[in-house]
Amino acid sequence: MKRTKIKDILLSEQTDYAVNVKGWVRSFRNNQFIALNDGSGIGNLQVVIGLDTDETLIKRITNGASISVDGMVIPSLGKGQKVEIKADSITILGDCDPEQFPLQLKNRPSLEYLREIAHLRFRTNTFGAIFRVRHTLSYAVHKFFNDRGFVYLHTPIISASDAEGAGELFRVSTLPFDNPPRNEDGSINYKEDFFGRATNLTVSGQLEAELGAMAFSEVYTFGPTFRAENSNTARHLAEFWMIEPEVAFNDIYDNMDLAEDFIRYIIAYAMEHNREDLDFLANRLAEEEKQKPQAERSELGLIEKLEFVLNNKFERITYTDAVNILIDSPANKKKKFQYEIKWGIDLQSEHERYLVEKHFKKPVIVTGYPKEIKAFYMRQNDDGKTVAAMDILAPGIGEIVGGSQREERLDKLTQRMSEMHIPAEEMYWYLDTRRFGGVPHAGFGLGFERIVQFVTGMTNIRDVIPFPRTPKNAEF
Numbered sequence: 081m082k083r084t085k086i087k088d089i090l091l092s093e094q095t096d097y098a099v100n101v102k103g104w105v106r107s108f109r110n111n112q113f114i115a116l117n118d119g120s121g122i123g124n125l126q127v128v129i130g131l132d133t134d135e136t137l138i139k140r141i142t143n144g145a146s147i148s149v150d151g152m153v154i155p156s157l158g159k160g161q162k163v164e165i166k167a168d169s170i171t172i173l174g175d176c177d178p179e180q181f182p183l184q185l186k187n188r189p190s191l192e193y194l195r196e197i198a199h200l201r202f203r204t205n206t207f208g209a210i211f212r213v214r215h216t217l218s219y220a221v222h223k224f225f226n227d228r229g230f231v232y233l234h235t236p237i238i239s240a241s242d243a244e245g246a247g248e249l250f251r252v253s254t255l256p257f258d259n260p261p262r263n264e265d266g267s268i269n270y271k272e273d274f275f276g277r278a279t280n281l282t283v284s285g286q287l288e289a290e291l292g293a294m295a296f297s298e299v300y301t302f303g304p305t306f307r308a309e310n311s312n313t314a315r316h317l318a319e320f321w322m323i324e325p326e327v328a329f330n331d332i333y334d335n336m337d338l339a340e341d342f343i344r345y346i347i348a349y350a351m352e353h354n355r356e357d358l359d360f361l362a363n364r365l366a367e368e369e370k371q372k373p374q375a376e377r378s379e380l381g382l383i384e385k386l387e388f389v390l391n392n393k394f395e396r397i398t399y400t401d402a403v404n405i406l407i408d409s410p411a412n413k414k415k416k417f418q419y420e421i422k423w424g425i426d427l428q429s430e431h432e433r434y435l436v437e438k439h440f441k442k443p444v445i446v447t448g449y450p451k452e453i454k455a456f457y458m459r460q461n462d463d464g465k466t467v468a469a470m471d472i473l474a475p476g477i478g479e480i481v482g483g484s485q486r487e488e489r490l491d492k493l494t495q496r497m498s499e500m501h502i503p504a505e506e507m508y509w510y511l512d513t514r515r516f517g518g519v520p521h522a523g524f525g526l527g528f529e530r531i532v533q534f535v536t537g538m539t540n541i542r543d544v545i546p547f548p549r550t551p552k553n554a555e556f
């Protein structure tokens with residue numbers, strides 16, 4: 081018989097039909113009741129086995145074992161579920177030694193512990209919910225852009241440019257580490273490397289996406305990005321996924337509207353399609369909050385927070401206003417900030433969080449940053465001091481989006497590049513977009529894991545990506 085998914089059986093609530101289900105045993109009570117899960121949803125299916133079931137078979141029905149069940153779907157007498165399966169036959173697909181299986185623990189295993197056990201993580205309720213939500217969000221990303229006529233552009237993973245000029249690059253090379261070919265001055269001769277030049281893993285697909293936007297008008301990328309930043313924070317990964325739309329003819333205001341619409345759309349999509357998972361995660365978070373001192377607890381639960389974002393426009397302020405708010409803030413007067421706040425600095429995480437969590441209590445879009453702290457491609461404002469940048473800051477996370485209107489004026493762009501010591505010759509292919517029918521355009525980058533964090537309420541970014549890569553950690 082063909083396998084039926086557990087989620088479909090639980091959803092339909094129909095009874096009196098024969099099915100086959102397959103999955104992993106979550107618990108086995110009284111030698112009679114199996115809670116079975118196949119990952120299709122958070123709900124387990126109760127399988128009731130006959131009292132005459134063979135002893136040796138019963139011994140093999142252990143937590144974590146995989147089984148196949150043929151039986152009838154019947155109304156359930158127990159509470160907690162409307163339907164259950166009366167098993168006619170059970171086959172063990174994979175044994176699971178109860179002595180060695182670590183998920184016997186009655187106390188809930190910690191997130192840190194689960195991070196160390198690759199196979200186990202996905203089988204827990206928490207991570208099952210997180211990664212189903214992550215899946216839905218990524219589907220919603222494509223649906224949002226597809227429905228609006230954007231072209232999904234696959235930008236390269238191996239790249240010769242450092243878009244941000246941040247210098248946190250992973251080198252890609254086939255040269256021998258122990259004895260690389262050298263130039264006369266002793267530096268490594270990358271002309272002999274695989275690509276005939278120095279290459280690295282991409283930190284952003286933006287520059288390439290800009291070329292696409294100059295032909296398709298609306299493009300987006302959604303791919304892995306790599307940054308060798310040695311920061312062990314709860315919101316940085318060395319390998320993360322980024323969504324980068326780039327739109328011809330858009331200015332900074334269109335860009336803000338697009339980002340807001342986009343974020344609301346994917347959140348609403350997850351609320352509609354993963355409600356059970358989100359309710360589970362909301363309860364998990366509520367329990368976690370109870371452990372915290374009163375003052376640190378968030379006022380809104382997870383679902384309320386998401387609904388709040390759906391129903392309220394983001395606050396929009398300039399960098400200059402943001403700095404003034406921070407300077408005048410009670411937190412600053414009480415010297416609560418570790419980093420000094422004054423015009424010209426890059427806002428630190430503590431400043432960003434004060435703005436969104438204490439002052440505005442909602443997501444905030446900050447525009448008009450000083451040009452010194454932003455990338456060369458951002459459009460210069462008429463004041464000569466600021467650029468048309470926009471960062472979106474979210475409660476609990478900080479920056480989730482960084483974007484800008486791009487500098488479309490060739491002379492201003494090359495002038496800024498030379499000020500920032502970015503070699504224009506190497507970037508000829510990028511500058512060509514400004515030479516041959518360039519147009520005003522704008523785009524942004526949204527860190528996918530940061531939005532998954534926001535939607536699932538997980539505080540550590542390592543818990544929202546299946547196989548996290550962080551400093552000193554790439555075991556599996």
Ligand code: ATP
Pocket residue numbers: 244307309315316317318320322479480481482483525526527528529530
């Ligand atoms: P941050 O200040 O948080 O390091 P950034 O200014 O370096 O961010 P951008 O270069 O603007 O970030 O990248 C665009 C988006 O990518 C960010 O808004 C964020 O959501 C995400 N992002 C950046 N770095 C990381 C990282 N190391 N891990 C996960 N997401 C990241």
Ligand code: MN
Pocket residue numbers: none
């Ligand atoms: Mn960064």
